[in-house]
Amino acid sequence: MIRCSFLLAVLVSSVIDAHAEDIGTLPNGAVLEWPRLFIRDGEDLVEPPDSETLRSRLNLASCVCSQVSDAADTNLYYELHLSTTTNMNLPAEVMTGTSCDDDIQQATNCTKIPDEAIGDIDVLATREDTISVKLYDLINARADQRDQPCVEANGGSAFVWVVVDTDQNSDPDFFSPRPIDLGVFTDVIGFDTKAPPLPDNISATGGEGSIEITWDIPDANATDLYAFQAFCMDANGEAVSAGEPPLYSTTATVCGIAMPLDLVASPIDNGEGTEVTVAPTPFQNLDPAFLCGTQESGTATSLRIEGLENNMEYTVALVAVDFYGNPIGTFLSRTIVP
Template sequence: MSRLSLAYFACALVLTPTAALAQSTGNIFMELRIGDEDGEFIFANPMEQAEYFNRARCECQSPFQIRYRLAEGVQASEFSGQQVDIWFGSQCTDPDFQVNCLRTPDGIDNYANLQSFVNREYTVNQIIALGEEECPSVQGANSVFALVDVGQDGTFESTSTFEINYDTRAPGVPDNVELSGGEEAVIVSIDLDEIGDGDIQNYEVLCAAVDAPNEPVKDGPSQAPYDRAQDIEGCAGAFDIDVANGGPEVPVGLSTLDPSFICAEGSPSATNIRVDGLENGSQYHVVLVTVDQQRNASATYLGVAEPRPATDFWELYEEEGGSAEGGCNSGGSAGWLLALAVGGLLVRLRRRGATLLAVLAVLAVPALASAQPYWDELDEEITEQGPSRPMWNVGIKLGPYTPSIDDEFSGEGPFERTFGSKDGLMTQVDVEWFFAYPAGQLGLALSLGFHSKSGGAFTRDEDGELQRIEDGENTSFRLYPTTLSAVYRLTLLDDQLGIPVVPYGRLGLAYYYWQITRPGGDLAETDSGGKGRGGSLGWQGSIGVAVRAERIDEAAAASLRNEFGVDHAGFYAELNLAEVDGFGSGSKLSVGDFTWFAGVNFEF
């Protein structure tokens, strides 16, 4: 019996349940069909069926059809000549509850006719309102009963049913909604703690300019994501969705919820819905619509909002005298050399792709190296195989980071003012390739990373002073560092003395690409045309210590080595100094930092 080296974790496939077709019960099979735009009755999928039995269809008395036929294996002779009565409701076979049911006038004259399909047409309000004039605002279900009463004495010798679910209750509108202006946008802010009725599938925002109220500000969808009377054949004017808080000032396109005026949408968990592409200084009417799964809708008029200019981090940096220029370039010959070296290292790494995949699998199970695996109970002797000198070291590390952008300013700089004084998180992946072993490992190291921070943009008050915008108008800074270094790892302590500690150092060339976004997520740009992106060259050095933690469990270490060629696994920590400012160029953004990192690594 061979020794297992790695536990395999099965991923369970989680299937999301979907609506199922309603099933008829009893001797008579029933099939539901709904009306289409051409007045024909068609078979519909479960979602289409669920959407059909809603408030608008009930008010508009939309038609539907039930097809009746004897179920498979049922003989027509048993009740041949008997009439089949059709009832709508619940508990319609109980005489005490039949008063709450609706007996349809068009039954089936002869049970034997059901040897083939017999079609009957009804209206949605019949199955929901059960003969009442007004459609109730309720979510529930009623059944179609096909009953045979041979003696006409209230005792049914044959009972068949088919259940139809409906929902005529409009979704709630959030109680606390705020409307504000943003950078070429208006923002609808929703308090999720005060939603009220939570039966919301999505939000729709309708907009119209105050100075052009009859013209959509954007190209909305051709069909509404909710049902309106005017969209249902023969129902115009029979049913309207009231716009709460509205009045004569609400444009017709918004008061009628014309879908061409839809300018944005949001998920049920959205706290901010942003309508982009508007004009600063213009005013816009705004209506918020909540829609449920059955296409019922509620609407409320939020008022008028005016988009306003916002100052993002890149604009603030320029306003406060920052000298760095935007735009991308290679950084000269040094940038090209770095790119070529990175490419060469990646080519070599590709040749060890299978081992790298194994390392990534182990990264997903970090406790493997120190855990006591169940296969240690096996009696088979372990023999070590594989390379004696690792050629590669791969690690992933995390650490605090704040780019040194504000070093060119005295006092609080634009970066701290925008994003705060707390460090952000930098994530990096290290890949090291060794080509010589002088009492350790000598080689090249490639590091790739990501860092991001977001903060509120600014607007100017009447006195021209900057004020923070607190309603979701965020500006972001993203940093993508790339470093190519020489690396030396002193493995002598572990290789010769059995002390599983590996001091190391790196020194090399760095290129950090950076990007700044304005509110809404687009690339920032100053009035002078400076793009909020660029790259800075520099140098980077680090010293650290790695611990080969697999020494804790030699059996697990041998299993990793034999199966995947992973010689050592452990963790490491380091101090890192990055001077990345274009080697002192005033036109380059200074994005380095002095910080620390910690992570896990694998040698193979």
């Protein structure tokens, strides 16, 4: 299942070009190469097999887990290689941020990653090595963002830098920046930690053994919508499941930390059912056991839930998901009766 966004593909070149070229040169004609990007998969480091996998590592849930938990490895790993030795055994620093080649802006825009400093870059000429960078450090690189919640942005740019003082005068003069995603996939541009827009004019009606949810696509940021998923609970509080996988990411699925999603109420005035004032806890936790329907199209305006019991009241929620797996949701203010 490959998620495609033509808008992302069109914009990718401008983001990569912003900070993709080295500034300055290394001695002896050496060139610092960034061959591959890795992510953690169990005990192994692997290259992201597709753009969907990489995007799922660059969303809000992964950033929050990177900040607050070591239960899951959400780091990004960058392989480095040197084309030839500099013959000078130079050390290198690793940084995240923007404009790290500017002495003044570096202090406010960049974060040093001391644990990943390279003692002698010449070793990279004989073997590839990787630097490990926390997603949170990439996204919240500015000094005024440290220890703050993850920056929320749609198509946010972030960069990792290798910095070398080639003449060893305490004034670095070689800078090698690369975008967070290395430009591996044309439809992955930086990070996305901002939820998509919520659909407008949400409504629902009961049918024969079914519920039809309808909505209008919002005017703002509609291209950020990838899919819609519904959650159902019957009158006994039991889950109604269609056995479908979640298309969203939460801190619970990434690192085992439950952080409920704030679901707003969508007013329903159908003259049936009973009032629902608060979203059920499983809905707030986006418990996949309650997933009862999926519409895998960001331009769709309806979703049909099948296999329901007639004359049974159902509590229903709708979640919109973007291309990176960020969710936003609403619950219906009245139960719906097929």
